[in-house]
Amino acid sequence: MRGTVTGSVSGAVRDWLRPHRIGLIALALALAVWAGVSMRWDWIPRYAGLGLEGLWRTLWLLGLSILIGSAMAVPLGLAQASGPVWLAAPARWFCTVIRGTPLLLQIWLIYYGLGSLFPQYPWIRQSELWPYLRQAWPYALLALSFSFAGYEGEVMRGAFRSVPHGQLEAGRAYGFSRFAVFWRIHLPQAIARALPTLGGETVLQLKATPLVATITVIDIYAVASRVRQDTFIIYEPLLLLAVIYMIIAGLIALGFRLLENRFTRGLGV
């Protein structure tokens, strides 16, 4: 195992040192140096604090929405794969509607649409939840979670369907309860099948997060917009932002590759 890892590492290094690559890397470095010297970056120290706060908000919105969305995706997938019609139909509609409309519109519907209903119901303002309902992030989290649930629910539907029927029947034959069959056999098998898509879905979800800036949530994108407005510098904040998202996406891809190696090895899928 170890041998192949070091082997592939030195192979990768050799891969990077092919002549044309060295040329391209030199070109990229030259571009980066040119950008560093001739573009304006003096605003970075002033906005570093805000930027880190924004980055943190982006990351926890991403993490929490994926957790909640995944938790919703399991029943959504199961209902469509093997539920009764009165459960399967609404689940299918939920996934169709979420996947068939732009997330930006969903976010605005949830934030401004719901918000426009508040004045009609005075009791909402008296409720315990009002301090949270006044904030923007709960709506952002809800919209992002729904979105992730819609896409991942579709994946889970396929995953539940693709678990061989024989395995479930074998479980029943061993005297497992229906719940035990689901919990011990059906769910882990389905998750193992859905896992390879999860990394890609997570990167897609990351790319969706800046839309929450349009409903006043101050994520990393909103901080970059503020730099643009305060300093009238157009391209530099956007370029830095692009680099930051690329780094996060790279880390996500790497993390999932490691996770997948470990998980699939254990399950023998």
Next chain:
Amino acid sequence: MLDGLYSLWPGLEASVTLLSLEPPGWGANLLRGAVNSLIIALGAFGLGAVIGIFGALGKLGGGPVTRDLLSVYTTVVRAVPELILILILYYAGTDLLNQFLRLLGQRPVEISGLAAGIGVLGVVQGAYATEVLRGAIQSVPRGQLEAARAYGMTRSQTFRRVTFPAMLPLALPGLSNLWLIATKDTALLAIVGFSELTLETRQAAGSTRAYFTFFLAAGAIYLLMTLVSGRIFGWIEAHYRRGQAGARA
């Protein structure tokens, strides 16, 4: 019949009035926005497919530099949020094009919002299309290409007569997914002020304060577009899959 409904649901009459096609209804604005969205989605999808074909051929048969540059392109587009790409391309794209034209001694051109929107989304679509088409071309059986070569076909003949028709059915599911992404990504142009469906909706909602009504109506229009086009792609796939027995597992 509607009167009965109105008495049960007082808000409905106001909503129907707001959505009617004649002023004071804003329906015509929404429809105009939807047409703009469709035009941009079609243009971006077409441009993306063209970029995708050349990108896929470059990735499979190009030189090492071409291949690496294409990898950079597809990786960057797939890792950076569309919103940021659109902002960068929308402002920088015009700027760069005009500076380039100035270098050539040409007069700067004015790029309409429509052309810019198609260009920007097309570049994004192109990256995904490159991957979809590369996968499809790769899964065309090698024997078919060798047979074509044996018949004495040139490379471009092989591509036009064998590779392209053989890979199309394989690429269709991916392409239909890309089309759905294109229709939904047009909404992002609202952020740069292009009057497609989402911006028209936002303007109507802001002017009338009927946020719920308009966002729901726009959602229904988008859903209709995706459902109908999903059906159309279904037909095309079924059509192409005939006579391709065993082409798909």
Next chain:
Amino acid sequence: MKTFFLATTAAAALIASAATAQETVRVGIAAEPYPPFTAPDAAGNWVGWEIDIINAVCEAAEMTCEITPTAWDGIIPALVSGRIDAIMASMSITEDRLQTIDFSDPYYNTPTVIVAQNGVEIEPTPEGLAGLILGVQVSTIHQTYAQQYFEGETEIRTYQTQDEANQDLAAGRIDAAQADSLAMEDFLNSEAGACCHLVGAVAHDEAILGSGVGVGLRKGEDDLRERFNAGIAAILENGTYDEITSEYFQTSIYGN
């Protein structure tokens, strides 16, 4: 190859159709409704005080103008990168903006006010707003002002459009909003505005709030600036300005 040929022809046709006559001046307005200055109506036309002024100024200056809705948030980049030639979107002349773009002479000037929920009885000062949530529109003098004077003690919420800030004021999600007095007057007179009342004008700061609203232009385009100045002077002179203003407002909004 045929596909490629078709695509390039189509692209060339698009760009060709996109190129319009050079003498047309593309006047950028905010694509987001900003009543009573610029707002789309149900028939899809833009209407409002500023639209009428744009038409009058262009006519007086003998320019062919094309009103081009542009995202407010990116309207200066759009001007600088050449998507539009002028900004007439209630943009105040400030020192910050003058570093990037030029302005014509001002064509209106109104105070900046705070509007609050009924029941929120405050003064329009940093102490008065401490502990409250204040809404402002993005990229406006109000955002800059609020960040300078209120941020820290007060939570600042930044909205893409003034309508959305007003909407959240009506929904009770923010305690107060800072904006132009006339835009707020329009809101307070509307049905949704019943939620709220006028608190008053904020302390003036010339450096941030500027010296009135002018036409934003690319740096160095002095000819165009002179034409706009001449147009503004002409409609002030011949009474067109007052005529238009009286259709929308009770008082003069030119200032001084």
